[in-house]
Amino acid sequence: MVLDKEVFKEELKQRLRENYAMELEDASEHEIFYALGALVKARYSDAWRDTWKYYVDKHKKQVYYFSIEFLPGRMLKSNLLNLGLLDTAREALTDLGIDLDSLAEVEKDMALGNGGLGRLASCFMDSIASCGLPGNGNGIRYDYGLFKQRFVDGYQVELPDEWLQSGNIWEIRRESKAVDVRVGGHVYLAEAMEGKLKPVYENERILRAVPYDTGMVGYENNVVNTLRLWSVEIPDSEEDKYQSIQGRRELEDLTAVLYPDDSNEHGRLIRLTQEYFFVSAGIQSIIRHYKKRVQKPISNLSEYISIHINDTHPALCVPEMMRILVDEEDLSWEQAWDITGKVMSYTNHTIMAEALEKWSIDLMKRTLPRMYQIIEEIDARYVQTMRELHPHDLVERTRIIRNGQVHMAHLSIIGSHSTNGVAKLHSDLLKSVVLHDFYIIYPDRFNNKTNGIAQRRWSQIVNEPMSSVLDETIGKTWRKDPGDLKLLMNYQSDQAVLDKLAEAKKINKQVLADYILETTEIEVSTDAIFDVQIKRLHAYKRQLLNLLHIIKLYQDLKENPDLDMQKRVFIFGAKAAPSYHYAKVIIKCINEAANLINNDSDIKDRIKIVFLPNYNVSLAEKIIPAADVSEQISLASKEASGTSNMKLMLNGAITLATLDGANVEIRDAVGDDNIYIFGLTEKEVYEYYENQEYSAQQLYDENPIIRRVLNAFIDGTIPNIVYEGREIFDSLIKYNDEYFLLRDFDSYVKAQEEIGKAYGDQSFWQKMSLINIANGGRFSSDETVRRYAEDIWKIEPKDSFVTEKG
Ligand code: 9GP
Known part of the structure; x- marks a missing residue:
């Protein structure tokens, strides 16, 4: 993108006048940062809209990367670089007596992740856009990022990270795209039309999931993809139920913090609900988009949509897709299962047993009753099919529901067509040790995709x-x-x-x-x-x-x-x-x-x-x-x-x-x-x-x-x-x-x-x-995502595609 330095300076001043009613001389670093952010965002908004339109018009298959963590850090310089504006911005600001590096420090780190897993997801977002691949992120917009760490007398002390306190310049709240997510209560199956069984919900809670979209700007290629993060709100229809402040707080807390402490029952409950919340909201919005924009029969879904389960946290993608296809789209179980397996793929990021998630049956049943019913059915059918092919012990060891627990890695493998590790050695260990039983059952599903960095x-x-x-x-x-x-x-x-x-x-x-x-x-x-x-x-x-x-x-x-x-x-x-x-x-x-x-x-x-x-x-x-x-x-x-x-x-x-x-x-x-x-x-x-x-x-x-x-x-x-x-x-x-x-x-x-x-x-x-x-x-994560795109997601990069503005 070419932008004259003088024009840049004028635009910045103009933004300050419009947004803050002030001249540059009177503005604080903070105000200048937000004006600059608005300027940058405006520079890619056409490309963002055009990218979206291009994918729709060309019926491009898109991948949705579901991750409970994204760790983009600061985005100002990275957006400037990818737009080809970093040098211009630096020079223009220097002329105005402003140092870009110290201005960039105003931005709060977007720290919606713990470490490698979340950072990898963000590197992938950058690379997917930079390679011109049709791909979007789907996650949670935590009100508080990973805690801030201080040392007091040598001990770690954790402080809340209020990263949203001054607003987030990069995101757009899209209220019109909100969806409802149902949790808790009871579900039973009742006979509906044509003798079909349909779930009936009782005493469930309805959570409103509101998306906040952030543009993922590709490197000098006019591609801007979307990272969609969901935040919880109380739907109008439920207002009456949440009259006490405490009740409201409890609900709003759902997307308040990243990885709530799951060493106690309450923490575990929030975590599981979080997992379902962003999975259900994400899949509902994908299906809505598919029906409204792609306009193909639901049975063709896997030709247009790929969903990636990043570690086991989004494993509920499997039963949630089944729920939508069977309960809402009226497909047969077999048809729905075939589509789900083709759409889903899964990455394992660890061999540490404690990180391979398991949920107690009791908690799953109480929190997500319909999910549990569907998982039970998947498990029963798995056992039935595999018993004919494999020894009893092997089938028992690989079941989803075992010893009173729901094994999320098992669910992810059984419900998808690809399981990959993140380095050669790790992928080999998955095959030979950690997931060896599954490797016997599904040898073709296993592959390696060594990580990369932006x-x-x-x-x-x-x-x-x-x-x-x-x-x-x-x-x-x-x-x-x-x-x-x-x-x-x-x-x-x-x-x-x-x-x-x-x-x-x-x-x-x-x-x-x-x-x-x-x-x-x-x-x-x-x-x-x-x-x-x-x-x-x-x-x-x-x-x-x-x-x-x-x-x-x-x-x-x-x-x-x-x-x-x-x-x-x-x-x-x-x-x-x-x-x-x-x-x-x-x-x-x-x-x-x-x-x-x-x-x-x-x-x-x-x-x-x-x-x-x-x-x-x-x-x-x-x-x-x-x-x-x-x-x-x-x-x-x-x-x-x-x-x-x-x-x-x-x-x-x-x-x-x-x-x-x-x-x-x-x-x-x-x-x-x-x-x-x-x-x-x-x-x-x-x-x-x-x-x-x-x-x-x-x-x-x-x-x-x-x-x-x-x-x-x-x-x-x-x-x-x-x-x-x-x-x-x-x-x-x-x-x-x-x-x-x-x-x-x-x-x-x-x-x-x-x-x-x-x-x-x-x-x-x-x-x-x-x-x-x-x-x-x-x-380079460019290479890594290209391999995912070719081998797993089967998506293709855009051809040389230029926005209307060029
Ligand atoms: O511990 C792994 C780390 O080795 C890897 O680089 C990263 C990204 O693949 O994922 C980490 N795993 C987790 O954070 C939790 O599974």
Whole structure:
């Protein structure tokens, strides 16, 4: 999109006059941000309407990506970039004395997700639009995003994230598209016309689902897709039932928070209702659109519609589609089942048993009675069909309803035509272990789609210094086609290029160092290795292993102050789920170790620990470009894929990793010499599970270094962790170290030593870094969504399509 700088300035001033009745000189940053947002939105509104019309007119098959999480972060710069307006906006604002980067900080992070799952969904939204694919998101418009994290005395404290307080410039409320969702009460089947059985609802609650649409702007292609997020309201017809404020609150709370604490019954009830709410609203609106706009017989639905179940949270898509097709569209069960299976596809994102959702029959029956009836029928028919083909045990193990619970992964697999994992290793493990029974039954349904990242955001937007060097060195084609980053491989021995990349890294490190000082009052040197571990806090991700190594370094330095080692800054960013006690204990221990080490004058700044609070997309954007080392140290087999690993390598960080998730593919991409691999392999982990020979106590008894490190948690070396230190110690020794930290400790330490040495040889390091950047293109989510589009959704990109305005 071409827009003259002067016109841009005039438009901005005009918006301020119209929206706020004020001149630029008098406007606050906040007002300028909203005026700019309105300007940007107006720039893509024609393309948004035209894209929608194009899909309708051309009868394009569309995919609807159902996800309970979306984590877009801030959208201003990404929209400007995709519209081709980033440079113009920057220059125009500079002329007006405004810094775009600080203006962009006004925008609240749209944090409607916990971590990788939600961020992946947002990367996909960007890529689907950028590849010109007809695809839309469907989720929940939570009033509060993921909690804001503060540290008080080293403990995590959670504060509400009121991201909507000042409004959301990007969304459009579409009241006319609202639908009603029925929950609770009783449902029984009664004979209706022609002897058919129809459900009769009694005492149910009706929830009004109101959609808020956000344009998903494609990269310089005039495509704007839609992310539709649903919010709950009280329908007029139900007003009488909600006369007390408490009653209203209870209902409105349904879409108030992301992942309400489901450690208690009330939390679980809200969660399940949330899942049904956005599924039912989404499918109803798809069917309405299909009937009104596509105007084909309902039996042809799968030729025009594809629905993706992102993790099990939207698994109710299967029974809800059946409900609509059978109860409302009067199709036979068999016809409806055939269509549903063709429309639905499912991605599994985890092998952690606790994350594979199950709901008690009782809760499901009480909350969603019609859904339960349909699931029961699906289960009964599944058993009936499969009994003829497979052994009794296998069929029993794969049933949807088992041991008093409804298994949502089983429902997703049985009710869809495709199940994929998110990295090669993970997909293989699904087939061989986690979902092996299903693989026997449906071998053709299983496939792999390795995750990817929205590379434009994670290079062009977040790392301008590096992007300029890339432009100068290999031209600009990589900006549109990240595969062209490969061209950089021709410069691996070009010292001038290596120096320029190193300079860019230094600039980014300084920006981060300033931010660290400002937020934590910790001073760090940009000469130190910036060693980064950023992800949700979870025992399997092993932030604790990182800490054990830091304690070892600390003890080494205390013992031998002249020890020859590289300066290091260990940077953590991680939130722990509010009810995840052990994760919170780890946070406290890292913070207390930081206090101890950062303030120990013997250490002379050779080690610093920085735990940056409130890790979110915007903070990731600051940390990633400045990282030297990317810690991807989960126990092999546990991390389905990981995506921070991809973002960090793209920004030239060297990966220190176990052979887990997508780390395996990163190693394949960069080669063994440009990555540091350590620890047990997934096979060895499974061998331990089988032979039960692992003894953490033995490692503690026999390895004096491990002993010294662990004792630091209980002997007062790390202060203020009397209870937490004991808990950590016991988890490793008394409870035999579930995630094999002690088993991997030695090889981790060794890999860290090698990293230290390699960093000492800067040309060597810079070359490794360049090779990582050059091979980052492989993990573009553009490629990932293209594979989903071709193999699973069977949707096609638009042909060269230009809006009326051109
Ligand atoms: O834990 C996985 C992470 O490895 C993966 O990168 C991400 C996106 O596929 O999904 C995470 N899974 C979840 O958040 C819950 O299943």
